[in-house]
Amino acid sequence: MTEVLVTGGAGYIGSHMCVELLQAGYDVVVADNLSNSSARSLQAVQRITQKPLSFVEMDIRDEERLAALFRSHRFDAVLHFAGLKAVAESVAEPLRYYDNNVNGTLRLVEAMSSAGVKTLVFSSSATVYGTQERVPIDESAGTAPTNPYGRTKLQVEQLLHDLGDADAQWRISLLRYFNPVGAHPSGEIGEDPNDIPNNLMPYIAQVAIGRLPCLRVFGDDYATADGTGVRDYIHVVDLVNGHLRALDYLQANTGVAVHNLGSGRGHSVLEVIAAFERASGRPIAHEVVARRPGDVARSFADPGKANRELNWTATHDLERICQDAWKWQTRHPDGYRTA
Ligand code: NAD
Ligand code: UFG
Numbered sequence: 001m002t003e004v005l006v007t008g009g010a011g012y013i014g015s016h017m018c019v020e021l022l023q024a025g026y027d028v029v030v031a032d033n034l035s036n037s038s039a040r041s042l043q044a045v046q047r048i049t050q051k052p053l054s055f056v057e058m059d060i061r062d063e064e065r066l067a068a069l070f071r072s073h074r075f076d077a078v079l080h081f082a083g084l085k086a087v088a089e090s091v092a093e094p095l096r097y098y099d100n101n102v103n104g105t106l107r108l109v110e111a112m113s114s115a116g117v118k119t120l121v122f123s124s125s126a127t128v129y130g131t132q133e134r135v136p137i138d139e140s141a142g143t144a145p146t147n148p149y150g151r152t153k154l155q156v157e158q159l160l161h162d163l164g165d166a167d168a169q170w171r172i173s174l175l176r177y178f179n180p181v182g183a184h185p186s187g188e189i190g191e192d193p194n195d196i197p198n199n200l201m202p203y204i205a206q207v208a209i210g211r212l213p214c215l216r217v218f219g220d221d222y223a224t225a226d227g228t229g230v231r232d233y234i235h236v237v238d239l240v241n242g243h244l245r246a247l248d249y250l251q252a253n254t255g256v257a258v259h260n261l262g263s264g265r266g267h268s269v270l271e272v273i274a275a276f277e278r279a280s281g282r283p284i285a286h287e288v289v290a291r292r293p294g295d296v297a298r299s300f301a302d303p304g305k306a307n308r309e310l311n312w313t314a315t316h317d318l319e320r321i322c323q324d325a326w327k328w329q330t331r332h333p334d335g336y337r338t339a
Contacts, residue, residue: 008081070115090149101152178262183328190328192335219291232300235316262301279322
């Protein structure tokens, strides 16, 4: 049996990853400090799959505990989700972001290196592309992140490229996510923001359920079909399946590979609102306000490289994304605080 370590496995994307890994027959160990998640997600993962996983509550910057973890298991690979991800917070608290995201990854790969575990899948982000005039965005586009969060992702990518160059035994997959949304079709795991959501889809879901009164649409004067911002929304189950394909790819390939994980389709804010209204059967109160600083008009992926090299493609459309997000929201109106 293949055993993998999932850092950040209690989080939104990591918990969905655990479901797919267990269902694909992997043994799974999660390391998470629960700084932005609940261990209830992992109980739900085990209910969905009817399979056990191991959970270690720890910070990945804790070198001693990390070394002990690698001594007590023989991991074949690490899927590294642990990190902080809020753009505005990263502007206010850059040192916390660099320490957690860059230093955390450094500690992790040092421990992996010492243990001789040299297969890694890393959660990067389309945010490394910064502001791109041309869409769709492929992996050859330049990188110029516009905020500290994005710079931590790019620095980790660079660190891992240097590591791969220095030691040909490493097998590293850098996956640049576009906009992960939706929830597991069971409705048992999903996105559970701590505060008022920053991102569109969880915000809409909370308006639909009545937790928030009204969505603010950030600008309707962009050069897009209806004037609102266009993004590439990718179902979280499609996204984590891309990681399974990346693990397969790394079995056959050494070195460092970069792949976009996106659907290749762009949807406007108004299209997402309309799709969520259909999925929920409820009107989504919204008002147009000024543009949000730093937002671009359009961002969507060219997923061709992942299609060809990972044999992966996103299969869930926006309707399905909204249906699954709504199922999670109705079953867990207060997220994991709902028993
Ligand atoms: P999340 O906050 O739900 O999950 C991250 C998990 O990592 C949490 O459970 C948190 O408790 C844990 N964690 C954070 N720092 C840790 C540390 N030092 N030690 C141990 N555990 C730690 O976020 P998510 O949406 O699931 O994102 C997962 C990864 O994907 C992150 O690296 C994020 O930057 C990246 N990503 C997310 C998005 C998105 O829109 N959700 C987009 C692009 C990239
Ligand atoms: N939007 C609104 N109102 C809101 C929230 C968002 O109109 O309350 C609009 C935005 O202006 C944008 C679109 O909805 O046009 C999507 O915004 P999100 O905040 O959901 O997503 P972003 O594309 O801005 O950013 C997300 C993550 C970043 C990541 C990026 C690419 O927040 O961390 O996707 O992966 F880098």
